[in-house]
Amino acid sequence: MDSGTDERGGWAIARRWAVDLAMLAAVGLLMGFLAPFASERLPAVGRYLHWMICMVGGGLIGIAVDALLARLAASGWRRVLAVSLVMTPPVTLLVLVVQHLLAGGPLSWPGFWVLLWQVWPISLALMAVRALVWRRRDARVETRTIIAPPLPEAEAVFRRRLSARRRAARLIAVEAHDHYLKVHTDAGAELITLRFADALGELASAHGWRVHRSWWVAADAVETVRWRRGAGELSLAGGLAAPVSRTYAPVLKEAGWF
Incomplete structure (x- = not known):
């Protein structure tokens, strides 16, 4: 010893x-x-x-x-x-x-x-x-929610719709604009022609959430969540802000943001 x-x-x-x-x-x-x-x-x-x-x-x-x-x-x-x-x-x-x-x-x-x-x-x-x-206290076990990056194949179909410059960029959010989608990445935003429902289907296995009738966000892009007067707002990577509706707030609550 x-x-x-x-x-x-x-x-x-x-x-x-x-x-x-x-x-x-x-x-x-x-x-x-x-x-x-x-x-x-x-x-x-x-x-x-x-x-x-x-x-x-x-x-x-x-x-x-x-x-x-x-x-x-x-x-x-x-x-x-x-x-x-x-x-x-x-x-x-x-x-x-x-x-x-x-x-x-x-x-x-x-x-x-x-x-x-x-x-x-x-x-x-x-x-x-x-x-x-001198009683022996129970061991304290701490748990932490770790947001793992999505598997490459989870976003592969959707990414093929983007330009070569943004195809390999970090996906931040997808915003619906009438018949177009505005795809936000860390290499800038890009408009593509696709229905929002179809985009949600292609991103079903990706690590993210629908937070509004016209917004989908990547989980690892969320920085803060605020809830005021019945409406929520997400602060995303790159200074982007996304609304949160009451309908989709439970998914964020389940993920530990509320």
């Missing part, structure tokens, strides 16, 4: 410990503020010290137990429950000792058994919070 991998692994471990300790300290401060189980009888400093020791120390015990059980059980709520059950006796002993040192509480077995049932719910909640912090 190279030194770069060692550094990344060491950083990940240090970060995990830092997050765990910060989480345990935050819970300790919260418990000190709430002062449950009659801990409000302690002075403020003693109360916060009591809960910080119990929560951080108990949490570290739980983390150690979780590391041991990780070899036997996969992560999940069953392991959280098992960890809380296993960690409760030693954490109860820790709490009993802390109470004795800070408040003069008795060290006795009856006191241990009473504390046991108070410690277990807190241990369960603490390990559940930690499990939520």
Whole structure:
């Protein structure tokens, strides 16, 4: 293993410990503020010290137990429950000792058994919070719509109607003008004699859309789409603008432009 991998692994471990300790300290401060189980009888400093020791120390015990059980059980709520059950006796002993040192509480077995049932719910909640912090998030999959250029044969029949100069040019749009069509390309526009319906048939396999009763546009020529007051407009390559009618707007919406 190279030194770069060692550094990344060491950083990940240090970060995990830092997050765990910060989480345990935050819970300790919260418990000190709430002062449950009659801990409000302690002075403020003693109360916060009591809960910080119990929560951080108990949490570290739980983390150690979780590391041991990780070899036997996969992560999940069953392991959280098992960890809380296993960690409760030693954490109860820790709490009993802390109470004795800070408040003069008795060290006795009856006191241990009473504390046991108070410690277990807190241990369960603490390990559940930690499990939520470190839960494995689902992998995020991003998708992107990619407009692929059309196959050469998809426009071949239509292109043969153009002059030699524009036959190999980039097709931008086809605009109907009475009995003529104005074909817009990146090599300029050209008028041809053809019905719009026939042009649509020849371009049926090409990558483009009919967006108006008199307009067909190539998909890869669309730059922006605007919709205002019930009418749309396409900005196409070369500074060309094409209208979009309500009838044909759904094809653009399906393609992700709205």
